[in-house]
Amino acid sequence: MPRPRTPLLDRARIRATALDVIDRDGLAGLSMRRLAAELGVRAPSLYSHYRTKDDLLNDLADDIMRAVDVSAFAVDWVTGLRAWARSYRAALAAHPNLVPVVAAGPARRDAALARADTVHGALVAAGWPPRQATMIGASTRYLVLGAAMASFAHGFETDAQIYADRYPHLDQAHRLRDHAAEIDADSFTLALDSFLHGLRALHTDLTRTPPA
Amino acid sequence: MPRPRTPLLDRARIRATALDVIDRDGLAGLSMRRLAAELGVRAPSLYSHYRTKDDLLNDLADDIMRAVDVSAFAVDWVTGLRAWARSYRAALAAHPNLVPVVAAGPARRDAALARADTVHGALVAAGWPPRQATMIGASTRYLVLGAAMASFAHGFETDAQIYADRYPHLDQAHRLRDHAAEIDADSFTLALDSFLHGLRALHTDLTRTPPA
DNA sequence: ACCTGAACACCGTTCAAGT
């Protein structure tokens, strides 16, 4: 089948199908050949639309980042930070198999950088020194990506009871496996709230003691 | 070359060489063929010692985890938690290319599970309810793995100045790229201290209000 | 401009064969 009047592929359709495959079969389940087959086409055709598989994956990650909401910084920096972190986590949880790609770095991703820019600007506007603002953004990112990546649910997903007798203290933890998703959510909330609690204390000190 | 009197390979030598290759060329740089070549042998020989590449990678991750120190829980739970988190982070920073394997889950790793068991036991002994102890362990793991995975240094390692005009607030952040490792270290400390600060407050409430 | 078959240089893993 040579070039048809109307193209068989476009970037949006390639991305949508690629994301489906990744959600269904995992990141390792996506190959250019399998993706092409899913699209009714041969692998080399994809290279007419995406220069490399890596470019495609980065575009998918950028799509994910577009769902992250930083609008709550308009209220105040604590509200903004909490809402940012929570929507960031939700965006990743919607496509857990793609998290390693997102974690690999925002280097070339517009949506990720635009949001980082907003966060940094809002924190500086709230009185944080630029370096602290950078650190707060980085810390929050650690927490969100760590929670998405190292989720309790994922960590213990296989072979459950086996450890019970060898690691007595983990027995409790393992019996909680059924509620793993809930534990992940609560652990994230605990970490985020504690973090914000500490930051608020720091910010108070900061505004009480003006820079010399 | 058929079977020599003394075996050419053993698991320890395979692991040492594999870790060298990963440190030097990245996780994607390790293939069974390249590893075999480095060891002066053919790829199939490796399967006489390791059942799969995955088993080998998990053994490497377990080696890393063996360097993680949980002994400070003997002092008190805050000291223990801080020392655990810091030595965990240091262990990962020593082999950053292996972090994705560690993050993928401790499911089958003795060293990781033994440490998780100690942490959980120490927290419960300090008066935390088992579920809270699980959450604290999970949260700390999020933070450590997130910091190792989503390091600021790594995220912006390529193309620096390009973003400066497009994302004005990030200009500062990018000019700090030279100190990226330092920013990562300080961000981790900030997040960890804030987290522990919040936990201490929770623990005080907990011991003041005994369970009904 | 977009899709194709064929090809290149790789993968992880299996297996029969050698000693």
Added chain:
DNA sequence: ACCTGAACACCGTTCAAGT
């Protein structure tokens, strides 16, 4: 028991060829 060559079923990507 340990190592080998050959093979299987894959990869990402390139490229000349077709329309």
